[in-house]
Amino acid sequence: DTQMTQSPSSLSASVGERVTITCRASQSISRYLNWYQQKPGKAPKLLIYAASTLQSGVPSRFSGSGSGTDFTLTISGLQLEDFATYSCQQTYSPPYTFGQGTKLEIK
Amino acid sequence: QLQLQESGPGLVRPSETLSLTCTVSGGSISSNTYYWGWLRQPPGKGLEWIGSIFYSGSAYYNPSLQSRVTISIATSRTQFSLNLTSVTAADTAVYYCARDPARWTHYFDYWGQGALVTVSS
Numbered sequence: 675d676t677q678m679t680q681s682p683s684s685l686s687a688s689v690g691e692r693v694t695i696t697c698r699a700s701q702s703i704s705r706y707l708n709w710y711q712q713k714p715g716k717a718p719k720l721l722i723y724a725a726s727t728l729q730s731g732v733p734s735r736f737s738g739s740g741s742g743t744d745f746t747l748t749i750s751g752l753q754l755e756d757f758a759t760y761s762c763q764q765t766y767s768p769p770y771t772f773g774q775g776t777k778l779e780i781k
Numbered sequence: 782q783l784q785l786q787e788s789g790p791g792l793v794r795p796s797e798t799l800s801l802t803c804t805v806s807g808g809s810i811s812s813n814t815y816y817w818g819w820l821r822q823p824p825g826k827g828l829e830w831i832g833s834i835f836y837s838g839s840a841y842y843n844p845s846l847q848s849r850v851t852i853s854i855a856t857s858r859t860q861f862s863l864n865l866t867s868v869t870a871a872d873t874a875v876y877y878c879a880r881d882p883a884r885w886t887h888y889f890d891y892w893g894q895g896a897l898v899t900v901s902s
């Protein structure tokens with residue numbers, strides 16, 4: 675199985691800041707990498723697929739980059755509604771595995 | 782607007798079978814464009830993909846669960862289901878159903894709200 679490791683595990687930031695979350699795969703996954711946002715008690719919400727394609731309806735302050743084994747999710751200009759847990763997922767090969775999540779908290 | 786809704790028992794006894802159904806409204810399971818998946822999240826932990834099924838009924842599973850899991854599409858073509866046998870406390874989780882557009886890559890763009898299933902005697 676491909677192991678996905680996110681860093682940091684948690685992050686404190688202020689409204690308006692730019693933050694970056696990193697996801698590393700244990701083997702090359704090309705660009706088969708998705709990012710999800712999850713709020714407490716809610717289902718995950720797809721933000722980005724194929725490493726950098728913004729899902730319809732997702733604000734443009736979210737962006738993704740990377741290929742191979744190293745990927746980043748960037749949020750430019752944090753809004754209050756962005757404080758949540760973010761998870762990456764590889765779909766290069768089954769089983770489709772997720773990172774452990776990064777909890778973004780208000781500073 | 783596509784909606785997915787999980788349903789099933791919230792409590793299952795150890796060694797028994799966990800059965801959940803996902804009802805799809807506002808769209809068709811029968812479209813040859815989509816896969817339909819099950820995922821789960823133990824309390825306080827990360828997400829785990831359980832398996833996915835194509836409209837034709839062809840399914841593929843997480844090898845860690847393959848010996849115990851079956852995903853199927855109901856004859857109504859508006860529901861698909863998850864059966865997980867011989868459950869233990871480690872199977873306690875929120876279970877989600879979701880849609881995978883299955884283009885050149887896979888991702889889950891629509892999710893149900895989730896169903897908490899507790900395995901306990």
